[in-house]
Amino acid sequence: MFALLAEEPKVVVLCGSTRFMAEMAEVNAQETAAGRIVLAPGCDLKTPHSLWADPAAVEALKPRLDALHRAKIRAADEVLIVGDYIGDSTRAEIRYAHRLGKPVRYTHPQVEETEK
Template identity: 40%
Template structure:
Protein backbone atom coordinates (compact mmCIF):
# COMPACT_ATOMS: atom_id res chain seq x y z
CA UNK A 1 0.00 0.00 0.00
CA UNK A 2 1.36 3.42 -0.95
CA UNK A 3 0.56 6.24 1.42
CA UNK A 4 0.49 9.92 0.55
CA UNK A 5 2.78 11.22 3.27
CA UNK A 6 2.95 14.93 4.06
CA UNK A 7 6.47 16.38 3.79
CA UNK A 8 7.41 18.77 6.62
CA UNK A 9 10.61 20.81 6.85
CA UNK A 10 11.73 21.77 10.34
CA UNK A 11 12.90 25.35 10.93
CA UNK A 12 14.27 27.00 14.05
CA UNK A 13 17.42 27.90 15.91
CA UNK A 14 20.01 25.15 15.93
CA UNK A 15 20.52 25.86 19.64
CA UNK A 16 17.43 23.64 20.15
CA UNK A 17 19.04 20.39 18.97
CA UNK A 18 17.17 18.14 21.43
CA UNK A 19 13.84 19.78 20.57
CA UNK A 20 14.53 19.20 16.84
CA UNK A 21 15.05 15.48 17.52
CA UNK A 22 11.91 15.28 19.68
CA UNK A 23 9.76 17.02 17.03
CA UNK A 24 11.27 14.94 14.22
CA UNK A 25 10.44 11.73 16.08
CA UNK A 26 6.87 12.81 16.90
CA UNK A 27 6.06 14.02 13.39
CA UNK A 28 7.57 10.86 11.87
CA UNK A 29 5.47 8.65 14.13
CA UNK A 30 2.41 10.66 13.04
CA UNK A 31 3.12 9.54 9.47
CA UNK A 32 5.03 12.50 8.01
CA UNK A 33 8.25 12.68 6.01
CA UNK A 34 10.44 15.08 8.00
CA UNK A 35 13.29 17.13 6.55
CA UNK A 36 15.57 18.68 9.16
CA UNK A 37 18.72 20.76 9.36
CA UNK A 38 22.01 19.11 8.39
CA UNK A 39 24.17 20.63 11.09
CA UNK A 40 23.59 22.29 14.45
CA UNK A 41 25.95 25.26 14.44
CA UNK A 42 24.69 26.69 17.73
CA UNK A 43 24.98 23.25 19.36
CA UNK A 44 28.59 22.45 18.54
CA UNK A 45 28.89 21.68 14.82
CA UNK A 46 31.87 23.98 14.21
CA UNK A 47 31.99 23.26 10.45
CA UNK A 48 29.06 25.66 10.01
CA UNK A 49 31.31 28.63 10.78
CA UNK A 50 33.89 27.93 8.05
CA UNK A 51 33.86 30.47 5.19
CA UNK A 52 30.84 30.07 2.91
CA UNK A 53 29.32 27.09 4.75
CA UNK A 54 26.55 28.91 6.67
CA UNK A 55 25.48 30.75 3.51
CA UNK A 56 25.34 27.45 1.60
CA UNK A 57 23.34 25.77 4.38
CA UNK A 58 20.93 28.72 4.60
CA UNK A 59 20.28 28.51 0.85
CA UNK A 60 19.98 24.73 1.03
CA UNK A 61 17.36 25.11 3.76
CA UNK A 62 15.22 27.23 1.43
CA UNK A 63 15.41 24.39 -1.11
CA UNK A 64 14.25 22.02 1.66
CA UNK A 65 11.27 24.33 2.19
CA UNK A 66 10.60 24.17 -1.56
CA UNK A 67 10.40 20.36 -1.27
CA UNK A 68 7.94 20.45 1.64
CA UNK A 69 4.19 20.73 1.94
CA UNK A 70 4.64 22.78 5.09
CA UNK A 71 7.17 23.91 7.66
CA UNK A 72 7.19 23.27 11.38
CA UNK A 73 8.93 25.90 13.52
CA UNK A 74 10.82 24.49 16.49
CA UNK A 75 10.65 27.44 18.89
CA UNK A 76 10.90 26.45 22.58
CA UNK A 77 10.00 29.39 24.77
CA UNK A 78 8.62 31.13 21.69
CA UNK A 79 12.10 32.05 20.43
CA UNK A 80 12.29 32.85 16.70
CA UNK A 81 15.57 34.31 15.44
CA UNK A 82 16.36 36.28 12.31
CA UNK A 83 17.15 33.26 10.07
CA UNK A 84 13.99 31.49 11.15
CA UNK A 85 11.89 34.63 10.53
CA UNK A 86 13.33 34.74 7.00
CA UNK A 87 12.44 31.06 6.47
CA UNK A 88 8.88 31.60 7.75
CA UNK A 89 8.45 34.55 5.38
CA UNK A 90 9.80 32.48 2.48
CA UNK A 91 7.47 29.59 3.31
CA UNK A 92 4.46 31.90 3.41
CA UNK A 93 5.50 33.61 0.15
CA UNK A 94 5.66 30.21 -1.54
CA UNK A 95 2.28 29.08 -0.21
CA UNK A 96 3.46 26.67 2.47
CA UNK A 97 1.53 26.08 5.68
CA UNK A 98 3.38 27.06 8.86
CA UNK A 99 2.98 25.25 12.20
CA UNK A 100 4.73 26.02 15.47
CA UNK A 101 5.88 24.07 18.52
CA UNK A 102 4.77 27.11 20.55
CA UNK A 103 2.33 29.53 18.92
CA UNK A 104 3.96 32.98 18.66
CA UNK A 105 2.21 35.93 20.27
Template identity: 40%
Template sequence: MPDRPEIVCLCGSIRFADELDAANRALTLEGVIVVAPSVPPRTDAHGDGPITEEQRETLSALHLRKIDLADRVLVVNPGGYLGESTSREIAYARETGKPVSFSDDRRAE
Protein backbone atom coordinates in the same frame (compact mmCIF):
# COMPACT_ATOMS: atom_id res chain seq x y z
CA MET B 1 -1.11 5.20 4.78
CA PRO B 2 -1.69 7.40 1.70
CA ASP B 3 0.28 6.83 -1.52
CA ARG B 4 2.70 9.56 -0.52
CA PRO B 5 3.13 10.52 3.10
CA GLU B 6 2.91 14.18 4.06
CA ILE B 7 6.24 16.00 4.01
CA VAL B 8 6.88 18.49 6.82
CA CYS B 9 9.84 20.83 6.99
CA LEU B 10 10.95 21.75 10.49
CA CYS B 11 12.31 25.23 11.05
CA GLY B 12 13.76 26.71 14.20
CA SER B 13 16.87 27.88 15.93
CA ILE B 14 19.64 25.31 16.26
CA ARG B 15 19.72 26.25 19.94
CA PHE B 16 16.60 24.06 20.13
CA ALA B 17 18.30 20.94 18.73
CA ASP B 18 16.66 18.69 21.34
CA GLU B 19 13.20 20.09 20.59
CA LEU B 20 13.79 19.78 16.82
CA ASP B 21 14.85 16.15 17.33
CA ALA B 22 11.74 15.45 19.44
CA ALA B 23 9.44 16.97 16.80
CA ASN B 24 11.24 14.99 14.09
CA ARG B 25 10.78 11.76 16.03
CA ALA B 26 7.10 12.39 16.84
CA LEU B 27 6.21 13.27 13.24
CA THR B 28 8.20 10.36 11.82
CA LEU B 29 6.38 7.93 14.14
CA GLU B 30 3.10 9.39 12.80
CA GLY B 31 4.19 8.40 9.28
CA VAL B 32 5.32 11.84 8.15
CA ILE B 33 8.43 12.43 6.05
CA VAL B 34 10.44 15.05 7.92
CA VAL B 35 13.03 17.38 6.46
CA ALA B 36 14.85 19.40 9.05
CA PRO B 37 17.65 21.92 9.41
CA SER B 38 21.16 20.63 9.64
CA VAL B 39 22.34 21.18 13.17
CA PRO B 40 26.10 21.55 12.77
CA PRO B 41 28.11 21.01 15.91
CA ARG B 42 30.35 23.82 17.07
CA THR B 43 33.28 21.56 16.31
CA ASP B 44 33.19 18.67 13.88
CA ALA B 45 33.65 15.24 15.44
CA HIS B 46 36.56 14.80 13.05
CA GLY B 47 38.31 17.89 14.39
CA ASP B 48 37.56 20.05 11.34
CA GLY B 49 36.46 22.97 13.52
CA PRO B 50 33.39 25.16 13.27
CA ILE B 51 31.66 25.72 9.95
CA THR B 52 32.68 28.68 7.82
CA GLU B 53 30.45 31.60 6.87
CA GLU B 54 30.33 30.22 3.31
CA GLN B 55 29.17 26.84 4.63
CA ARG B 56 26.57 28.58 6.82
CA GLU B 57 25.21 30.41 3.76
CA THR B 58 25.09 27.14 1.80
CA LEU B 59 23.17 25.45 4.62
CA SER B 60 20.73 28.37 4.75
CA ALA B 61 20.06 28.17 0.99
CA LEU B 62 19.73 24.39 1.21
CA HIS B 63 17.12 24.74 3.94
CA LEU B 64 14.99 26.94 1.66
CA ARG B 65 15.05 24.09 -0.89
CA LYS B 66 13.83 21.77 1.88
CA ILE B 67 10.90 24.13 2.39
CA ASP B 68 10.21 23.85 -1.35
CA LEU B 69 9.93 20.06 -0.98
CA ALA B 70 7.54 20.21 1.96
CA ASP B 71 3.75 20.21 2.07
CA ARG B 72 3.87 22.39 5.17
CA VAL B 73 6.26 23.96 7.66
CA LEU B 74 6.34 23.44 11.42
CA VAL B 75 8.31 26.06 13.33
CA VAL B 76 9.78 24.70 16.55
CA ASN B 77 9.88 27.80 18.73
CA PRO B 78 9.91 27.10 22.49
CA GLY B 79 8.85 30.16 24.45
CA GLY B 80 7.76 31.82 21.21
CA TYR B 81 11.36 32.52 20.16
CA LEU B 82 11.96 33.37 16.50
CA GLY B 83 15.46 34.27 15.42
CA GLU B 84 16.50 36.09 12.28
CA SER B 85 17.08 32.97 10.16
CA THR B 86 13.84 31.34 11.27
CA SER B 87 11.90 34.53 10.55
CA ARG B 88 13.42 34.60 7.06
CA GLU B 89 12.41 30.96 6.54
CA ILE B 90 8.84 31.69 7.68
CA ALA B 91 8.62 34.60 5.24
CA TYR B 92 9.93 32.40 2.43
CA ALA B 93 7.48 29.61 3.24
CA ARG B 94 4.57 32.04 3.22
CA GLU B 95 5.73 33.65 -0.03
CA THR B 96 5.73 30.22 -1.66
CA GLY B 97 2.28 29.34 -0.30
CA LYS B 98 3.32 26.80 2.32
CA PRO B 99 1.12 26.52 5.41
CA VAL B 100 3.10 27.47 8.52
CA SER B 101 2.32 26.35 12.06
CA PHE B 102 4.17 26.84 15.33
CA SER B 103 4.98 24.56 18.24
CA ASP B 104 4.45 27.54 20.57
CA ASP B 105 1.76 30.06 19.72
CA ARG B 106 3.52 32.75 21.75
CA ARG B 107 5.51 33.62 18.65
CA ALA B 108 6.92 37.10 18.36
CA GLU B 109 5.94 38.14 14.83
Protein backbone atom coordinates in the same frame (compact mmCIF):
# COMPACT_ATOMS: atom_id res chain seq x y z
CA MET C 1 5.72 -7.82 3.53
CA PHE C 2 5.59 -4.06 3.31
CA ALA C 3 2.44 -2.23 4.37
CA LEU C 4 1.14 0.23 1.82
CA LEU C 5 0.15 3.72 2.87
CA ALA C 6 -3.39 4.87 2.06
CA GLU C 7 -1.96 8.08 0.61
CA GLU C 8 1.38 9.73 0.08
CA PRO C 9 2.74 11.07 3.37
CA LYS C 10 3.07 14.82 3.81
CA VAL C 11 6.56 16.29 3.95
CA VAL C 12 7.25 18.67 6.82
CA VAL C 13 10.38 20.75 7.24
CA LEU C 14 11.52 21.78 10.72
CA CYS C 15 12.72 25.34 11.11
CA GLY C 16 13.99 27.22 14.12
CA SER C 17 17.09 28.22 15.98
CA THR C 18 19.75 25.54 16.27
CA ARG C 19 19.61 26.15 20.01
CA PHE C 20 16.53 23.89 19.77
CA MET C 21 18.30 20.91 18.12
CA ALA C 22 17.31 18.55 20.97
CA GLU C 23 13.69 19.67 20.69
CA MET C 24 13.89 19.27 16.89
CA ALA C 25 14.99 15.66 17.37
CA GLU C 26 11.94 15.02 19.57
CA VAL C 27 9.59 16.77 17.12
CA ASN C 28 11.19 14.79 14.28
CA ALA C 29 10.32 11.55 16.11
CA GLN C 30 6.75 12.71 16.79
CA GLU C 31 6.16 13.85 13.20
CA THR C 32 7.67 10.64 11.81
CA ALA C 33 5.48 8.53 14.12
CA ALA C 34 2.49 10.54 12.87
CA GLY C 35 3.33 9.38 9.33
CA ARG C 36 5.09 12.44 7.95
CA ILE C 37 8.40 12.64 6.10
CA VAL C 38 10.61 15.06 8.04
CA LEU C 39 13.27 17.37 6.66
CA ALA C 40 15.40 19.17 9.24
CA PRO C 41 18.62 21.11 9.69
CA GLY C 42 21.51 18.68 9.34
CA CYS C 43 24.29 20.83 10.79
CA ASP C 44 24.46 22.79 14.01
CA LEU C 45 27.29 25.27 13.59
CA LYS C 46 27.11 26.11 17.31
CA THR C 47 28.19 22.57 18.24
CA PRO C 48 31.89 21.86 17.68
CA HIS C 49 32.62 19.64 14.66
CA SER C 50 35.66 19.14 12.44
CA LEU C 51 33.71 20.24 9.34
CA TRP C 52 33.40 23.78 10.70
CA ALA C 53 36.27 24.03 13.17
CA ASP C 54 38.01 26.59 10.95
CA PRO C 55 36.29 30.02 10.86
CA ALA C 56 36.92 30.20 7.10
CA ALA C 57 35.07 26.88 6.72
CA VAL C 58 32.07 28.33 8.57
CA GLU C 59 32.17 31.39 6.33
CA ALA C 60 31.92 29.16 3.25
CA LEU C 61 29.48 26.63 4.71
CA LYS C 62 26.84 28.98 6.16
CA PRO C 63 25.48 30.31 2.83
CA ARG C 64 25.36 26.77 1.40
CA LEU C 65 23.44 25.52 4.43
CA ASP C 66 21.01 28.45 4.15
CA ALA C 67 20.40 27.68 0.46
CA LEU C 68 19.95 23.99 1.24
CA HIS C 69 17.40 24.80 3.93
CA ARG C 70 15.44 27.02 1.53
CA ALA C 71 15.42 24.04 -0.87
CA LYS C 72 13.99 21.90 1.94
CA ILE C 73 11.25 24.50 2.46
CA ARG C 74 10.45 24.37 -1.26
CA ALA C 75 10.31 20.55 -1.16
CA ALA C 76 8.04 20.43 1.89
CA ASP C 77 4.27 20.48 2.05
CA GLU C 78 4.37 22.46 5.29
CA VAL C 79 6.77 24.16 7.69
CA LEU C 80 6.92 23.49 11.42
CA ILE C 81 8.61 26.14 13.56
CA VAL C 82 10.26 24.55 16.60
CA GLY C 83 10.96 26.42 19.82
CA ASP C 84 9.75 29.41 21.76
CA TYR C 85 12.09 31.94 20.15
CA ILE C 86 12.15 33.30 16.60
CA GLY C 87 15.27 35.09 15.45
CA ASP C 88 16.04 36.83 12.19
CA SER C 89 16.90 33.64 10.26
CA THR C 90 13.74 31.82 11.32
CA ARG C 91 11.65 34.93 10.63
CA ALA C 92 13.12 35.01 7.10
CA GLU C 93 12.25 31.31 6.67
CA ILE C 94 8.66 32.00 7.74
CA ARG C 95 8.38 34.85 5.23
CA TYR C 96 9.87 32.60 2.52
CA ALA C 97 7.38 29.82 3.31
CA HIS C 98 4.48 32.29 3.19
CA ARG C 99 5.66 33.64 -0.19
CA LEU C 100 5.62 30.04 -1.46
CA GLY C 101 2.14 29.48 -0.03
CA LYS C 102 3.32 26.84 2.44
CA PRO C 103 1.31 26.41 5.63
CA VAL C 104 3.30 27.16 8.79
CA ARG C 105 2.71 25.43 12.13
CA TYR C 106 4.34 26.20 15.47
CA THR C 107 5.31 23.96 18.39
CA HIS C 108 4.68 26.96 20.62
CA PRO C 109 1.45 28.67 19.46
CA GLN C 110 2.13 31.73 21.62
CA VAL C 111 5.15 32.45 19.39
CA GLU C 112 2.89 32.42 16.33
CA GLU C 113 0.82 35.22 17.85
CA THR C 114 3.91 37.44 18.18
CA GLU C 115 4.67 36.90 14.48
CA LYS C 116 1.28 38.12 13.21
